[in-house]
Every structure is written in structure tokens, then in C-alpha cells.
Amino acid sequence: MKAIIFAILLLTVACSSAGQESGEQTPQKQKLSFFIGAAAGNFGTTIGEFKEIYSKRSISRIAVAGIGSKSAYLFGKFRQFYAHGRSTVENADAQGSAEWKQKFYSIGARLMSDDSPLYVEIAYVISDAEENISTHDPDVEELKSQWKAHTQGVGAALGIVIDFPRPLKTFIEFEHTSMLRLGRNPYGRAVPQIGGNLLSAGFIFIL
Amino acid sequence: MKLIIGIFSATILFMSCVPEEEAKSNINYSSLKIQPEVDSVFLRANGESRQFSIMGSIVSVSERTIKNSGVMTDAEFTVRQIDTTYQSVDASSAEWVSTNSSVASVSNGLVTARSPGYAAISAVIGTTSSQSIVVNVRPVDTAPGLSLDPPYNVIQFENFSSMSGVVQQNAVLSVTEPNSGFSNANVAYSSDGTFNMTVTGLNPGVRTITVRATHPTNSALFTERYKTVAYYQPGTPAANAIVGDWLGTTLGKNFDFTISNSIIPTRYDINGTIEIHFEGIGTVQGIQLTGIINPNGTIDVTLAKSHNGFSISGKLNGSFKTLGTGEGEYSAKAEKSGWPKISFNEKWTAVKK
Numbered sequence: 001m002k003a004i005i006f007a008i009l010l011l012t013v014a015c016s017s018a019g020q021e022s023g024e025q026t027p028q029k030q031k032l033s034f035f036i037g038a039a040a041g042n043f044g045t046t047i048g049e050f051k052e053i054y055s056k057r058s059i060s061r062i063a064v065a066g067i068g069s070k071s072a073y074l075f076g077k078f079r080q081f082y083a084h085g086r087s088t089v090e091n092a093d094a095q096g097s098a099e100w101k102q103k104f105y106s107i108g109a110r111l112m113s114d115d116s117p118l119y120v121e122i123a124y125v126i127s128d129a130e131e132n133i134s135t136h137d138p139d140v141e142e143l144k145s146q147w148k149a150h151t152q153g154v155g156a157a158l159g160i161v162i163d164f165p166r167p168l169k170t171f172i173e174f175e176h177t178s179m180l181r182l183g184r185n186p187y188g189r190a191v192p193q194i195g196g197n198l199l200s201a202g203f204i205f206i207l
Numbered sequence: 208m209k210l211i212i213g214i215f216s217a218t219i220l221f222m223s224c225v226p227e228e229e230a231k232s233n234i235n236y237s238s239l240k241i242q243p244e245v246d247s248v249f250l251r252a253n254g255e256s257r258q259f260s261i262m263g264s265i266v267s268v269s270e271r272t273i274k275n276s277g278v279m280t281d282a283e284f285t286v287r288q289i290d291t292t293y294q295s296v297d298a299s300s301a302e303w304v305s306t307n308s309s310v311a312s313v314s315n316g317l318v319t320a321r322s323p324g325y326a327a328i329s330a331v332i333g334t335t336s337s338q339s340i341v342v343n344v345r346p347v348d349t350a351p352g353l354s355l356d357p358p359y360n361v362i363q364f365e366n367f368s369s370m371s372g373v374v375q376q377n378a379v380l381s382v383t384e385p386n387s388g389f390s391n392a393n394v395a396y397s398s399d400g401t402f403n404m405t406v407t408g409l410n411p412g413v414r415t416i417t418v419r420a421t422h423p424t425n426s427a428l429f430t431e432r433y434k435t436v437a438y439y440q441p442g443t444p445a446a447n448a449i450v451g452d453w454l455g456t457t458l459g460k461n462f463d464f465t466i467s468n469s470i471i472p473t474r475y476d477i478n479g480t481i482e483i484h485f486e487g488i489g490t491v492q493g494i495q496l497t498g499i500i501n502p503n504g505t506i507d508v509t510l511a512k513s514h515n516g517f518s519i520s521g522k523l524n525g526s527f528k529t530l531g532t533g534e535g536e537y538s539a540k541a542e543k544s545g546w547p548k549i550s551f552n553e554k555w556t557a558v559k560k
Contacts, residue, residue, distance in 0.1 A: 047278055054278075092273040100278070133277040138544040140273055140284075147280035187281045194279075 035073065036065045039173070039202020043081045047192040053098050054083035062200055071113035077106040077123065079198070087133040094137030102129040102194065104177065106155055119171075121157040126150075127179050129194050153179035153195055170203045236263035239296070239330055239337035241316075243399065247341040249352030249375035250311065250320035259316040261330050261337060263296045284545075301330040301337075311342040320344040350430040351378030353420035360435040362527040363504030364446060364473050367407040368416065368436045373400045378420040386410055394418075409438045411445075437529065441473050441502075448530045449475065449500070455557040457537070458484065464496055464557070475500040477508050483519070485541045485549050494519055494539075500527070510539055517543045525555065533557040 039062040058081060066075030080103045087096030108123025127149070134144040159173035175198045182191040242260045250257060267290045274283040298316035305313045310324035318328055323346045327339040343352055352375040361368075374380050380394040380402060387410045396402035406416050414436045422428035439446035447468065455462045464479025479496040491514045498508030510521035518541070525535010533556070540550035 050278055088274075088276045090274040090276070091271050094273075096275050098277045129279070131277045131279045133275055133280060133282060135275060140275075140545050142284065142545050143273065143275035143282045145275070145277070145280045145282035147277070149279060182279075185280060187283070189276075189281060191279050 031069075032067060033070055033073070033206055034065075034067050035075075035204045035206040037171075037202055037204030038063050039171070039200040041079075041173075041198050041200025041202075043079075043196055043198045045192075045194060045196035047194065047196075050083075050192075053087060054085035054100055056084040058082040060198060060200065062198075062202060064202075064204070066110060068110075071111060073110040073112060075106075075108060075110050075121070075123075077104070077108075079104045079106075087135075089135060089140070089143070092137070092140050094135045094140045094143075096133060096135045096143070099132045100129070101131075102127060104155075108155070112159075112161065117161050117163075119159045119161060121155070121159070121175070123155045123157075125153050125155045125177050125179070125195075127153065127177075127194060147185065147191075149182050149191070149194060151179045151182055151194065153177060155195075167205045167207055168203060169206060170201070172199075172201045174199050234263065234265060236296070236332055236335045237266040237291070238264045239301070239332060239335050240264075240293075241328070241330060241337045241340055244338075245340060245373065247343055247352075247354065247373075248318075249373075249400070250318070250342060250344050251347050251375075252320050252323050252344050253347045254319060254321075255376075256317055256319040257342075259318065259328070259330075259340070260298055261296045261301055261316065262293050263332065263335075265292045265294070266290070267292070296332065298330075301332045304329050304331060305342075306339075310344050318342055323349075345375070348422065348425055348428065350428040351375035351420040351422055353378070353380075353418065353430040353432050355418060355432045355434060359526065360437065360528045361504040362437040362439065362446075362449065362530070363502065364439060364441040364475075364500075365502040366409040366411075366438060367405055368409065368434065368438075368503070369403065369405045370416065370418070370434055371401065371403040372418065372432070374402060374420045376400050377423045379423055381419045381421065382406060382416060383419070384409065384414055384416045386412070386414055389416075406436075409436065411438055411440050411443070413437045436504075441475075442468070445530075449527055449559070452560045453479075453533070453557045454560055455479075455481070455533075455555050457481070457553055457555040460484075462496070466500065469499060471499075473502040477506065481510065481523075483510075483539050485517075485519075485539075487549060488514070488517060488541055491517075491519055491541070494521075496523065498523065506533070506535060508537075510537065514541075517541045517546075523555065531559045 041060045043060040060079050060081045062079040064077040066073040068074055083100040085098045087098040089096040105126040106123040108121055110121045112119035129149045131147045155177040157173050157175035159171050162170045177195040179195040184190050240262045242262055270285055270287045272283055272285045303313040305311050305326045305328055307326035310322055311326040312319050313328050323344050326342045329339045330337040355372040374396055381392045382394055383390045384406055387408050389406050389408055394404050416434045419429050419431045449466050453464050460482050462481040464477055467476050469476045477498050481494045481496050482492045484490045494510050494512040500506055504526045506525045508523035512519040521539035523537035527533040536554050538552045542548050
């Protein structure tokens with residue numbers, strides 16, 4: 001459902017952008033470009049203890065699509081991230097387990113032209129994060145908990161495009177995402193910033 | 208956003224006996240026990256005395272919180288551990304009380320008989336009192352005191368029967384069962400009057416075993432107690448009268464069980480189900496009840512069931528007093544990893560349908 005809303009929103013923005021472009025540009029410059037791409041990257045959160053708990057972190061998978069002129073695009077981006085590890089068990093000889101799932105939905109503007117290999121992005125970001133902890137020891141198997149966080153924030157990215165024969169391009173991108181803080185959990189512990197940095201590489205088709 | 212966090216408390220009761228040489232007067236004992244733990248003693252009104260000691264229990268409570276933490280979420284519960292330690296208490300540090308000092312006086316745990324009658328002896332430290340022990344002070348020339356434990360009737364399938372009891376010191380103790388020709392004119396007992404002995408060679412049928420304590424110098428003064436044994440050879444119609452369906456009762460709830468002939472000739476099998484209410488868990492129905500009636504008439508039955516992750520277990524003991532009735536006790540416990548163990552003892556009775 002969320003993905004459908006996101007797609008409709010993206011389409012609405014794209015159509016609006018296309019309408020504006022067609023009204024203000026000369027016929028030669030009214031030509032719209034579309035791009036679609038995929039990438040993979042390494043996501044590092046800004047949470048200090050994240051690496052201690054989550055020793056097995058998946059590669060982030062990213063899908064991106066945009067529409068615009070040759071130099072300015074509106075785009076939508078989706079990426080997801082998984083991690084597994086050991087939760088911290090205190091005062092019991094037991095081994096905990098932890099699972100992290102996080103998805104980012106971004107919509108924003110990209111400045112990218114054929115004249116420069118560099119491009120920049122700025123985006124509005126929605127994040128759904130979910131953490132599940134439990135234990136393997138049957139004596140304390142009730143030590144389970146789940147936390148789901150829905151929050152929003154902003155993201156900015158800088159990328160470099162490597163040209164291949166059109167329509168294929170490859171790119172390397174660095175993105176920083178900063179999300180709203182989520183206050184404290186019921187035990188009084190401050191919930192950390194769940195944004196982070198993403199270094200990714202992928203390819204796009206520009207039509 | 209949805210957060211599920213389980214919190215629960217657990218109480219684990221550990222009991223241990225750690226005797227210590229000396230008590231400290233500033234200790235607050237949660238309970239006191241006079242040693243030896245007997246219900247009653249017999250003394251003669253000639254100044255006979257008996258020394259008692261006391262044990263005190265100290266309860267300590269500690270708590271520990273077990274926590275599981277992730278990056279955004281936590282789960283925890285608290286385990287409360289109660290340790291009960293028993294230690295010897297210097298008898299002089301307690302206040303000893305006799306309900307009737309003219310019958311029996313007490314000082315630092317030494318009870319001295321004064322005149323015939325009854326008196327209850329207890330010990331007090333601070334606000335904690337011990338159990339009471341009844342002192343039966345008897346005239347010098349009177350029938351000796353005697354008690355059997357337990358003085359019960361029982362159906363059994365072997366031709367001998369064991370018994371125990373307490374007899375007043377210096378008495379001559381004898382045990383007889385005339386129908387079977389059994390006689391032991393001088394049964395030995397320990398310095399505190401306790402005895403254990405076995406009557407052998409019983410003839411089939413309902414047999415009354417007579418235990419007599421006789422004054423050492425006046426044979427006309429004696430006390431008798433009786434134990435009735437219904438000894439039936441297994442497989443006979445009389446013994447098989449217990450075979451069939453039974454209706455048991457405990458805590459106001461009925462349960463059903465069946466007694467049948469065992470493939471072992473000297474035994475009978477018991478099978479049925481029982482319903483038990485566990486505090487904090489609820490009523491558990493259909494607990495399997497399986498076991499045997501031993502040759503000596505005692506019941507040896509286990510309880511077992513799995514219920515919502517709990518392992519229900521226990522033992523049911525007792526005997527069949529006469530044809531058609533039975534009674535006894537059972538212990539039941541419910542265990543689950545991470546939960547406190549729940550256990551209790553209760554009595555049961557039964558009649559044949």
C-alpha cells in the first residue's frame with residue numbers, strides 16, 4: 001500500500017514537472033528525459049552501538065527512477081537494508097539475537113547534466129525501521145521485544161556519473177540521510193538517530 | 208508504532224539447611240522450630256526432664272533484573288530469589304513458655320515434669336514463636352504413654368506390616384497379633400522412645416495388631432494402641448474387591464480413576480485423570496494419573512501433563528483403608544522455563560463407585 005502511494009506521489013510530481021517544463025521551454029528544449037536505475041551499496045548508520053550488535057549487515061538494494069529535463073530531474077528512490085546480530089543480555093547466561101529491517105522512501109530533485117560528470121540530490125525521506133530481539137536460551141525465551149519506527153527526514157547526495165554509450169550510465173554516489181529523533185523507549189532509553197550514510201554504485205538508463 | 212514488551216516477575220524459593228554453632232541474639236528469625244519435631248512427649252511426674260533445642264530460619268530476598276537490549280528496544284523481567292536458611296539457636300537466647308508451669312516447667316529448653324496433666328511448650332524470640340509441643344505428664348505409677356504413627360487401617364497384599372511410634376521411656380513394649388500367632392513381648396526402642404518394627408506371618412483377612420506399653424514394675428498398668436490391616440492375597444475375590452471405577456475428591460473437585468489387576472501378581476494398577484487449579488496458571492484439566500498399589504497397600508501414582516508450555520507433574524500417595532474408601536495426599540508442581548515453579552500439597556479422598 002505504501003509503495004503504491006509512493007508511486008502515485010512520484011507520478012504526480014513527475015507529471016507536474018513535465019507540465020511546467022512544457023509550458024516554459026522552447027520546443028527543442030521541451031524534450032523530457034526519463035531515467036531508471038538500480039544500485040547496491042553499503043549503509044552505515046550513525047548509531048554508535050549498531051555495529052556491536054549487528055555483525056551481519058546486508059548490502060543495501062536501491063531502485064531509482066526520475067523524470068525531468070536534461071539538467072534537472074524529479075526522482076523517487078527506494079532502498080532497503082537488513083542486519084542480523086546478537087542483542088545484549090544482562091544478568092543471565094543466555095545468548096540474544098537481533099534482527100533489523102529498514103526501508104527508505106525518498107522523493108526529491110536531482111541536478112544532473114550531460115556537461116558534468118557530477119550530480120547532486122536533495123530529497124524528502126520517509127523511513128520504516130523495525131527491530132526484533134529475542135533469546136535462544138529457553139530459560140529466558142520470553143525476553144522478546146519488537147520496535148517499529150516510522151519517521152521522516154531529509155537526505156542529500158553527491159554522485160559521479162561514468163558515461164557509457166547512451167542510454168547506459170554508471171554512477172557512484174554518496175548519500176547522507178538525517179531522520180527525526182524518536183524520543184525515548186518505555187524503559188527511558190533514548191532512541192538513536194536512525195539515518196546514516198550510504199555509499200553505493202549502480203547504473204541508470206536515461207531515455 | 209507497536210511495542211511488545213514482556214515483563215514478569217518470578218519467585219524462586221530455595222531452602223537449605225546450614226546449621227551453625229551459635230545464634231546471634233539480634234537476628235530476626237522468620238520461624239522457629241523446636242527440635243526434635245515431635246507432637247507430644249510423655250514424662251513422669253517424678254521430676255523426669257527432657258532437653259529441647261531450637262532451629263531458627265532466616266529469610267533473605269534478593270532481586271535481579273534480566274535484560275535484553277537491541278538498538279531501539281529493550282525487554283526485561285525481574286527474578287526475585289528468596290533464600291531460607293536454618294541455623295541452630297542457643298536455647299538460652301529464647302524465651303521458653305509453658306502453658307501450665309505446675310504440670311511442666313521449662314527453662315532454657317529443659318522441660319521438667321511437675322505434676323500429672325498436660326502443658327504446651329513453645330519458644331519465643333522477639334515476635335517469632337515456635338510450634339508447640341504437648342507434654343503429657345503422667346503419674347509415676349500409671350499406664351505408660353504410647354502413640355502409633357500413623358494409627359491407620361490399610362488394605363495390603365503381603366503378609367507383613369511395618370509400624371512406628373513413640374512410647375514412654377522405661378515402659379515394656381510388646382506387639383501381638385493373636386490370629387496369626389505373632390508375638391513380640393519386648394520390642395526395642397530408642398532413648399527418645401521411638402520405635403520401628405514389623406509384624407510378620409499375617410493370616411489373610413482383617414487383622415488387628417495390638418501394641419502395648421506396660422509399666423515396668425506394675426503389669427496391671429498398660430496402654431494399648433491398634434493397627435488394623437486388611438491382608439488379602441492378590442487375585443482373590445476379597446482383594447479384587449478394589450478393582451473397578453473410583454470417584455476421588457480434592458479441593459471440592461471430583462476426579463475419576465480405575466483400579467485394575469496388574470500383570471505383576473502382587474500389584475494393582477491405577478489409571479485416571481485429575482483436575483488441579485494452579486495459582487497463576489488456572490485450572491488444568493486432564494492431568495494423567497498413572498501408578499500402582501504396592502503390595503504393602505501404599506499408593507504410588509505419578510501425575511503428568513503438558514499444558515501451555517508448562518510441565519505438570521506430581522505424586523499421589525495414600526492407601527485404601529477399607530474396601531470402598533481411600534485417602535491420602537498428593538504433591539503437584541507446574542514448571543516452565545523462565546517462570547517460577549508452582550507447587551503445593553493437598554489431601555484427597557475416594558470412594559468406589
